[in-house]
Amino acid sequence: MKRILITGAAGFLGSHLCDRFIEEGHQVIAMDNLITGDLKNIEHLFQLEQFEFYHHDVTKFVHVPGPLDYILHFASPASPIDYLKIPIQTLKVGALGTHNLLGLAKEKQARILIASTSEVYGDPLVHPQSEDYYGNVNTISPRGVYDEAKRFQESITMAYHRFHGLDTRIARIFNTYGPRMRLNDGRVIPAFMGQALRGENLTVFGDGKQTRSFCYVDDQIEGIYRLLFSDYNLPVNIGNPGEISILEFAEEVIKLTGTDQKIVFKPLPQDDPLQRRPDISKAREILDWKPTVDREEGMKMTYEYFKSLSREELEKREHRDFSKRNTY
Known part of the structure; x- marks a missing residue:
């Protein structure tokens, strides 16, 4: 049994990671400040002896008593609605939060995996995007707070790896979907699903010709799991290379x-970004990983999840109150 800290544990991907490591027989310490996460995502784990929860903001000093074998840093606003409302907190969790967790990993001599994102490529001039592409990012745009937080996160992680010899991993995560996504959080799939279930028209931005590549959550978690236990320190794209335009995708949802x-x-x-598609050659070679859930199957499972939500959950909008949070 290994002891594993997962930050952002009450979020979409974080909660699925908690499930996976519990299923594998490990002890999981979940940490989240609940600024965007939801305890409903992990409440089924609270009864388990091998599960602990810390309500904590990782931008402040992080202390976990006892040994740690692995740290997975997934704390960060990830949806446009969130990071545009709390831009400074988004930058802080990418910078201060990552620094704190790298320091904790150094103290505990633990391996740490950082959740990066395809947003480090910005609006790419290279297609598909491979790990050796440096990106095309506007540092001062509204989206820059998320893009640059993640780019800095990668830089400081590699600095700790090179300077301190810290055992690090970096997952560049492309668009992922599945159960536990929040409705109306600004991302394509929950936005379309929420509109369809409420009988509203589907909103497409621009002409809809921009493309995305969607990876089902089970495939994403498997890729992250394999990366953690690999011997590779540089960034690895984890996503589904199946590309579709937003307009075509809206028609699929209807x-x-x-x-x-x-x-x-x-x-x-x-x-x-006008184009988004991962080159997963490195994941195939190093992790022996590729997506196995096709979009039709994954969307059916996701739709069933959203249909199971209460009418109140379907009708509410994402009007989260950040006014009492430390966002400065």
């Missing part, structure tokens, strides 16, 4: 949900 909504168009947000 067909899946059996609704007759129209598609309405709104202006494209500043610096929204």
Whole structure:
């Protein structure tokens, strides 16, 4: 039994990671300040002896008593609605939070895996995106707070690896979907699903020709798990290379949900990437990993999850109150 700290544990990916490591027989310490996470995602684990929860903000000093074998740092706002509302907290968790956890990993002599993102590539000029592409990011755009937080996160992680010999891993995560996503959080799939289930028209930004590549959560978790236990220190793309335009995807959602909504168009947000598709050659070679859940199957499972939500959950919007949070 290994002892594992997972930050952002009440979030979408963090909660699924908690499940995976519990299933593998490990002891999990979950940490989250609940600024965007939800205890409902992990409440089924509270009864287990091998599970602990710390309500803590990783931008402040992080102390965990006892030994640690692994740290997985997934604490960060990840949806546009969140990081545009709390830009400074987003930067702080990428910088101060990552620094604190790297220091903890050094103290505990633990291996640490950092959750990076395809957003480090910005609006890419190279397609598909491989790990040796440096990206095209506008540092001062509204989206820059998330993009640059993640780019700095990668830089400081590699600095700790090279200077202190810390055992590090970096997962560059592409668009992922599945159960436990929040409705209406600004990401494509929950936005479309929420609109369809409420009988609203589906909103497409720009002309809808921009592309995305969607990876089902089970595949994503498997890739992260394999990366953690690999011997590779440099960034690895983990995502599904199946590419689709947003307009085509909206049409797929309408067909899946059996609704007759129209598609309405709104202006494209500043610096929204026009193309997004991972080159997963490195993951195939190093991790012997590739996605196994096709989009049709994954979307059916995701739709069933959203349908199971209460009417109150479907009708509410993402109006989270950040006014009492330490966001400065």
